Amino acid sequence: MKTIQSKYDVVVIGSGPAGLAAAIAAKKEGAEDVLVIDRDLEPGGILLQCIHNGFGLETFQQDLPGPSYAQRFIDEAVGLGVELLLDTMVLDITSQRKVTVSNRFMGIADIDARSIVLAMGCRERTRAQIRLPGFRPAGVFTAGTAQRWVNVEGYMPGSRFVILGSGDIGMIMARRLSLEGAKVERVLEIMPFLTGLTRNYVQCLNDYDIPLQLSHTVNRIIGKNRVEAIESVQVDERWNPIPGTSEIIPCDTLLLSVGLIPENELSKKAGVRIDPITGGPYVDDTFQTNVPGIFAAGNVVHVYDLVDWVTEAGLASGRSAARFATTVRNSEIRHIPLVAGENVRYVVPHELDKDNLANGEIRLQLRVKTPIEAPTRIEVSDGENLVTRKVEPYARPGEIITLTISPRAYDDVQRAGRLVVSAVKR
Amino acid sequence: METEVQRMICITCPKGCTLEILRDGDVIVDVKAGCKRGKDYAHAELTDPRRMIASSVVIEGALHPLLPVYTSAPFPKPRIHELMQTLRAAKVQAPVKMGDVVLEDVLGTGINIIASRDMTRI
Structure with missing residues (x-):
């Protein structure tokens, strides 16, 4: 793995x-x-x-x-x-x-x-998104689903097809299903024009004698367990069905190529x-x-x-x-952490941008863990080499200790992956 | 001279240009097209129509049961049905590499059937 x-x-x-x-x-x-x-x-x-x-x-x-x-x-x-x-x-x-x-x-x-x-x-638009009336039998698929089955998984989703939508996937599937021996009865398009590429109309529909009907849609799906037919209808410019234009087209599968x-x-x-x-x-x-x-x-x-x-x-x-x-x-990479080392409870800030040292000194403030009632060295190192230090007369947890890293330490800080601050008795 | 103009949609590329063919009976006098490929297409379409065919053949030992394939060159349109029957009878074994020849000189056309992708053995 x-x-x-x-x-x-x-x-x-x-x-x-x-x-x-x-x-x-x-x-x-x-x-x-x-x-x-x-x-x-x-x-x-x-x-x-x-x-x-x-x-x-x-x-x-x-x-x-x-x-x-x-x-x-x-x-x-x-x-x-x-x-x-x-x-x-x-x-x-x-x-x-x-x-x-x-x-x-x-x-x-x-x-x-x-x-x-x-x-x-x-994703493909489905039947639910175009609100197709009628029964809900098996045999209504999106064109892309059918494409996956036919081309990759090796299933034929039906034998007699009607395709709704003249998009490229629909027309390409019309050709593909024809090549695999199915009958594609019709391609219906609700718009008054082809919605896919013209070359696909020529090489996918014309070549296989598949009729295209513009300004037509599916009015109703017929069939209880499996699609038995669809009722097509012509529509006007506002997509309203035109009375008297319906036609029953027997088929076992309806493919939807109605947008993505x-x-x-x-x-x-x-x-x-x-x-x-x-x-x-x-x-x-x-x-x-x-x-x-x-x-x-x-x-x-x-x-x-x-x-x-x-x-x-x-x-x-x-x-x-x-x-x-x-x-x-x-x-x-420029941001490195400031780590509380020996006898230091915390340091603020918690990290610094190394480049900021070019603009001026950076002030650190810290508290020690236990009191040291004697001169104490506050040291900043990169873990091995000293970067800067100062001496305080004593160090007490109740009193914040301030020290600064000067721009003179720029080169040392650039090499550091982190800075460790410690407080030790001199 | 009795010339007539025939219109045809070019399918060479996605532009889908309309070609104008000036004919005198069976003789093609001139073709108006957007590019050279369009001209060639018009001549071929009227004399020897061909199509690129992409389909699949059964493959054994691969992730999927089908290997996508295509013709190495446009295939004679009247024989497409015959080609499909040949492809349906074909069977290959994984592994297959993209570009491998799956069927050579299919139906004596000089055209090969090519694997569209790799399919490893699993």
């Missing part, structure tokens, strides 16, 4: 095209350690079930199937030393960038991130502000959300139509996340 650190420069949530690109760019931009978390058993995201070609024309000037496009990025990420935490659910993210995960080998665990990239992608919604349950938990129009986080030009150190890219921000643009956004967000993490890490 692999060991997961408790803290990473960059933690990426989601290993689809956005997440992989973010991880790669973060590593290249100087992030020391990058962790990608995904709930699936393998990285690649939705590309793994998009076995059709047409990917990478912008990025690689090559016509690749989805799995090949994904694998190029998986191989590059692994080659750069990006760590993958798979089969793992992210349960929570805080604005302090603490990520709570759950899996069967770690149980529930917290991972701290200097920066986070949200790359959870999107950015998946932002986790973003909201971290206090990320969501744009009600896109359904994704508000981001600036570095893809940073309103929460400092939390970035977002890909379909989690807004739904893209080409993966190449998702990759672009992922790369940009990864670079920004790495720069943020480096700033945080450098500030962590």
